[in-house]
Amino acid sequence: MAEKVNNFPPLPKFIPLKPCFYQNFADEIPIDHQTLVRRIYHLWIFYCVTLGVNLIACLAWWIGGGRGENFGLAILWLLLFSPCSYVCWFRPIYKAFRSDSSFNFMVFFFIFGAQFILAVIQAIGFSGWGACGWLAAVTFFKTSIGAGVIMLFPAVMFTLSAFVMFICLIRVHRLYRGGGGSFQKAQDEWHSGLWRNPPSREAQYNNFSGNSLPEYPTVPTYPARTR
Numbered sequence: 001m002a003e004k005v006n007n008f009p010p011l012p013k014f015i016p017l018k019p020c021f022y023q024n025f026a027d028e029i030p031i032d033h034q035t036l037v038r039r040i041y042h043l044w045i046f047y048c049v050t051l052g053v054n055l056i057a058c059l060a061w062w063i064g065g066g067r068g069e070n071f072g073l074a075i076l077w078l079l080l081f082s083p084c085s086y087v088c089w090f091r092p093i094y095k096a097f098r099s100d101s102s103f104n105f106m107v108f109f110f111i112f113g114a115q116f117i118l119a120v121i122q123a124i125g126f127s128g129w130g131a132c133g134w135l136a137a138v139t140f141f142k143t144s145i146g147a148g149v150i151m152l153f154p155a156v157m158f159t160l161s162a163f164v165m166f167i168c169l170i171r172v173h174r175l176y177r178g179g180g181g182s183f184q185k186a187q188d189e190w191h192s193g194l195w196r197n198p199p200s201r202e203a204q205y206n207n208f209s210g211n212s213l214p215e216y217p218t219v220p221t222y223p224a225r226t227r
Contacts, residue, residue: 021091028098033175037097040168044090047119047161051078054154057132061140064147073130089115093172105176109169116165123158133158
């Protein structure tokens with residue numbers, strides 16, 4: 001087996017930093033669930049873009065006569081949530097499907113659920129939270145129509161993010177429960193220490209003999225997703 005070299009994030013060569021993670025959907029994720037995991041990955045990208053658009057809208061909010069603390073918080077949310085959301089909820093679901101890790105499924109449900117609630121709050125747009133949601137955008141039309149129009153963009157994007165997060169949360173939960181997953185399995189994985197270093201697909205291959213090997217021996221067959 002060729003050695004896996006970290007490839008994410010794909011940093012330019014002139015930056016004296018190296019990628020921190022190895023990510024390969026075709027190589028590590030069961031084929032039946034690659035589409036779902038890719039969509040969650042694209043959701044993470046969309047949420048990061050939303051935070052960037054929110055930063056621009058908060059700047060317009062400030063220039064139009066709003067409070068400067070919203071712009072400062074928008075910078076903080078962009079710098080904080082972009083990497084943390086990848087590490088805290090995308091990597092757990094990636095590892096969960098890669099090695100059938102109940103512990104990582106539970107981590108995903110807990111943190112991603114909190115992320116969904118935060119996205120709903122950001123979509124609402126309370127003043128002083130650093131998010132241009134509907135409430136902030138609509139009420140600011142009385143002060144500046146131009147800034148209010150710009151503020152509508154992140155409001156729409158936060159709403160879409162929250163909606164897609166809810167759909168992904170429901171679909172992953174149905175797959176997990178349908179595959180026999182439970183909180184007890186996550187506890188057993190925690191107590192055994194298996195969550196720290198779940199067996200890789202290549203390591204699982206060594207447990208089989210013969211010329212024909214199952215393609216994904218570590219991941220159970222989850223029920224097909226219904227539309």
